[in-house]
Amino acid sequence: MATPKPRVKVPEQANAGEVITIRTLINHDMESGQRISADGSPVPRRIINRFVCEFNGQTVFACDLEPAVAANPYFEFNARVAESGTFRFTWIDDDGSVYSSEQRIEVH
Amino acid sequence: MGLTRRQALAQAMALTAGAVTLTTLGVGPASAGVAEAQARIAEFTGGRQPESGRITLTVPDIVENGSSVPVSVSVSSAMTGDDMVEAVLIVAEENPSPPVATLHFTSLSGAAAASLRMRLARTQDVVAVARMTDGSVYLDRRHVRVTVGGCAG
Numbered sequence: 001m002a003t004p005k006p007r008v009k010v011p012e013q014a015n016a017g018e019v020i021t022i023r024t025l026i027n028h029d030m031e032s033g034q035r036i037s038a039d040g041s042p043v044p045r046r047i048i049n050r051f052v053c054e055f056n057g058q059t060v061f062a063c064d065l066e067p068a069v070a071a072n073p074y075f076e077f078n079a080r081v082a083e084s085g086t087f088r089f090t091w092i093d094d095d096g097s098v099y100s101s102e103q104r105i106e107v108h
Numbered sequence: 109m110g111l112t113r114r115q116a117l118a119q120a121m122a123l124t125a126g127a128v129t130l131t132t133l134g135v136g137p138a139s140a141g142v143a144e145a146q147a148r149i150a151e152f153t154g155g156r157q158p159e160s161g162r163i164t165l166t167v168p169d170i171v172e173n174g175s176s177v178p179v180s181v182s183v184s185s186a187m188t189g190d191d192m193v194e195a196v197l198i199v200a201e202e203n204p205s206p207p208v209a210t211l212h213f214t215s216l217s218g219a220a221a222a223s224l225r226m227r228l229a230r231t232q233d234v235v236a237v238a239r240m241t242d243g244s245v246y247l248d249r250r251h252v253r254v255t256v257g258g259c260a261g
Contacts, residue, residue, distance in 0.1 A: 020218075032205075032227070034204055055216055059212075061211070061213060061217050062211075062212040063209055063211050063222075064209065065209050066205065066209060067205055068200055068209075069208060069209055069225070069227070070225040070226055070227050071175070073224065074224055075222060076222060076223040076224075077217065077221065078218045078221060078222075
């Protein structure tokens with residue numbers, strides 16, 4: 001599997017108190033653990049099990065993912081921004097790897 | 109001795125026929141999935157009886173490919189003060205493993221709404237349950253027809 005690369009879409013600017021829409025995507029097989037490989041043995045589970053979005057260190061949105069989330073997990077959610085700052089996005093893999101991305105927003 | 113050989117054979121065949129019927133109809137594994145889904149929902153709600161309303165689950169009526177099915181949930185809530193959604197659980201009742209995702213919201217979320225994509229193994233009901241910070245729970249349920257299942261690949 002290619003190294004997961006996060007992609008996020010956050011507006012560059014917003015008005016104070018505005019509710020913005022954020023979209024994120026990361027490439028990941030989300031191996032469910034239900035599949036049987038060609039030699040008859042089960043393919044071990046390996047998924048992203050948690051996603052967190054923080055703004056200036058405070059949690060905005062989080063999700064616990066199960067194997068029934070489709071490959072290349074996509075999220076669309078909202079955030080209310082009161083001040084300029086940085087969004088931090090974190091994905092946690094079953095194998096302990098952590099993938100992250102940051103995006104700044106200017107609030108007027 | 110109670111059973112003759114003929115009676116024993118007839119009984120065995122009847123049992124086998126019954127088992128085959130159950131398997132073909134998918135009744136066996138499906139009801140197991142529903143029971144697991146119910147258990148997961150009960151754990152999430154803390155045993156409270158979910159009410160209808162406030163939560164809207166949006167899924168397609170029919171999908172060709174179960175490996176990536178868009179699902180959106182939205183809960184009507186001011187998301188400030190006492191009127192807050194704490195979490196939303198999404199469950200696909202007849203998947204080999206029913207839970208799909210648990211979404212957590214905060215006062216910074218602005219709106220209790222989110223979209224993602226899930227896998228559906230077969231035609232089934234998808235259920236979304238919202239838990240508010242005051243402990244009340246709301247449920248919405250939608251049926252999705254799947255022409256090709258998505259959990260094997």
